Amino acid sequence: MRTPIIAGNWKMFKTVSEAEAFFAEVKGKAERPGVESVICAPFTNLPALVKAAAGTTIAIGAQNMHFEDSGAFTGEISGPMLKELGVKYVILGHSERRAYFAETDEIVNKKVHAAFKHGLTPIICVGEKLEEREAGKTKDVCKTQTEAALKGLTAEQAAQAVIAYEPIWAIGTGKSSTADDAEDVIAYIRGVVRGLFGEAADRVRIQYGGSVKPDNIREFLSRPNIDGALVGGASLEPASYIKLIEGAV
Ligand SMILES: O=C[C@H](O)COP(=O)(O)O
Numbered sequence: 001m002r003t004p005i006i007a008g009n010w011k012m013f014k015t016v017s018e019a020e021a022f023f024a025e026v027k028g029k030a031e032r033p034g035v036e037s038v039i040c041a042p043f044t045n046l047p048a049l050v051k052a053a054a055g056t057t058i059a060i061g062a063q064n065m066h067f068e069d070s071g072a073f074t075g076e077i078s079g080p081m082l083k084e085l086g087v088k089y090v091i092l093g094h095s096e097r098r099a100y101f102a103e104t105d106e107i108v109n110k111k112v113h114a115a116f117k118h119g120l121t122p123i124i125c126v127g128e129k130l131e132e133r134e135a136g137k138t139k140d141v142c143k144t145q146t147e148a149a150l151k152g153l154t155a156e157q158a159a160q161a162v163i164a165y166e167p168i169w170a171i172g173t174g175k176s177s178t179a180d181d182a183e184d185v186i187a188y189i190r191g192v193v194r195g196l197f198g199e200a201a202d203r204v205r206i207q208y209g210g211s212v213k214p215d216n217i218r219e220f221l222s223r224p225n226i227d228g229a230l231v232g233g234a235s236l237e238p239a240s241y242i243k244l245i246e247g248a249v
Pocket residue numbers: 009094166170171172173174209210211212230231232233234
């Protein structure tokens with residue numbers, strides 16, 4: 001039995017005071033037995049959120065990290081820095097990182113290894129562009145990205161990872177995939193993991209992401225292979241985030 005995981009990805013939204021105000025509203029409400037609630041916030045918000053989340057069941061995550069532990073990488077944040085803060089999750093390979101910051105499959109793989117090295121759980125994003133979907137390449141793209149991201153992991157690490165299938169054309173557009181389409185691709189991705197790591201595929205959690213809202217989350221999570229959601233826009237308002245968590249159980 002896989003525990004569903006709902007992760008809000010705030011992207012580049014919210015100052016520290018806005019993050020604190022958000023947390024005060026969701027505390028005790030965006031917490032339900034049987035569902036894991038995660039907020040992935042900008043780096044600047046992480047210390048305040050980790051402090052606010054103490055004693056709650058809400059976990060805090062980052063949205064990126066460098067693969068090196070330290071070094072001359074101006075503007076970057078490393079795994080040890082996140083770990084010491086008390087961060088539990090880190091989103092890696094989000095399509096916005098791949099598109100705007102030139103992250104390759106190889107870089108994503110290095111970051112995944114670095115996350116495990118420092119006791120952080122990666123939420124690894126994969127997904128196709130619109131033109132790839134229209135060319136019938138959705139599964140090929142997801143296979144390539146999944147295999148590359150998981151390369152060199154142990155089966156146990158693969159089982160602990162979280163994968164987020166996010167069709168790029170569905171991100172922030174209001175056009176979500178259908179639950180049946182998402183289930184089909186996610187079942188396929190689980191098969192890719194099975195090909196690499198055997199039974200670990202039954203334990204790895206695979207989320208859907210892309211225009212998930214309180215009114216469609218239940219439909220996605222009703223599918224047997226969809227273990228949660230990675231949510232951007234609808235995770236930014238406390239009432240909406242609370243409804244997402246309620247919709248997951
Ligand atoms: O990481 C989250 C995704 O990019 C989805 O964003 P969205 O829910 O605003 O479509």
